[in-house]
Ligand code: HEC
């Protein structure tokens with residue numbers, strides 16, 4: 274009967290893994306509502322169930338795809354660390370709405386639950402995200418020595434803007450802490466999120482880790498910085514894109530505006546009909 278024990282043990286660990294996967298599925302799709310941001314939305318703002326966790330938008334931020342393919346280069350430990358603290362060195366640092374999710378809910382889960390979430394995410398099927406955001410960052414942020422300062426501040430170069438606003442923390446060339454010239458970090462950020470970090474800053478764990486620059490940079494200056502920092506191959510931002518992202522209303526707000534407009538239209542139509550009926554009769 275000695276052969277029975279290894280068999281039983283293997284069955285027990287299989288059952289345990291299956292249990293973790295189910296727990297992860299419940300935490301991601303039920304309790305955590307991860308799809309509210311990470312699943313693309315259709316015409317009526319509904320989550321597209323045929324494209325689970327394949328990447329969506331929220332308040333001007335891109336919520337990247339978080340399926341097995343998209344997270345292929347993350348180890349289980351890196352993923353758990355990101356979910357617990359928002360910081361996975363060399364991978365990503367959470368900002369914006371994701372920092373809030375971590376602060377308000379994920380950081381309160383225990384290690385087993387976070388491991389279950391990470392395990393489940395790595396099992397979600399789906400296509401790999403478009404490769405455009407891979408590859409080294411463009412960042413030429415070397416200090417602009419000897420470069421004459423243009424009379425028009427709109428024409429400051431990326432290096433000059435970086436020197437003026439960012440180098441005090443990120444240092445010349447972006448080598449400071451956190452390192453901005455780490456291609457892995459910058460290439461992973463969609464240029465939309467790069468812009469949002471620059472405009473809104475980074476708040477996490479109840480503290481402002483980086484101040485926002487929305488009040489200090491013009492649309493053109495912000496676009497210049499993003500285009501220098503973003504990975505090549507991403508479409509360049511123009512000042513109009515920056516203007517559109519400033520004060521982007523939350524998704525649910527836009528939903529309510531649409532509903533409100535539809536409701537007002539309906540009321541008008543009913544009113545007009547009643548008026549005509551009364552006049553007619
Ligand atoms: C309110 C919207 C929102 C919700 C809800 C949300 N996320 Fe996110 N998530 C984001 C955004 C936006 C980013 C990008 C953050 C950034 O660039 O700093 C992100 C980034 C991530 C990343 C990093 C991916 C990468 O490639 O860098 C992971 C992993 C992740 N989220 C997991 C989750 C899980 C798991 C849940 C559910 C428990 C969840 N998110 C719920 C908005 C959200």
Ligand code: HEC
Nearest residue numbers: 365366367438439442451458470471475482483484486498
């Ligand atoms: C007061 C210090 C400070 C200044 C000034 C500052 N930053 Fe930051 N920045 C930080 C810190 C700290 C973080 C890391 C936050 C975290 O833990 O996620 C950060 C993170 C970032 C990130 C995200 C990196 C990642 O891991 O995803 C980008 C991009 C960035 N900064 C760009 C800029 C740019 C561009 C400027 C100038 C317009 C700037 N920063 C000015 C302190 C600063």
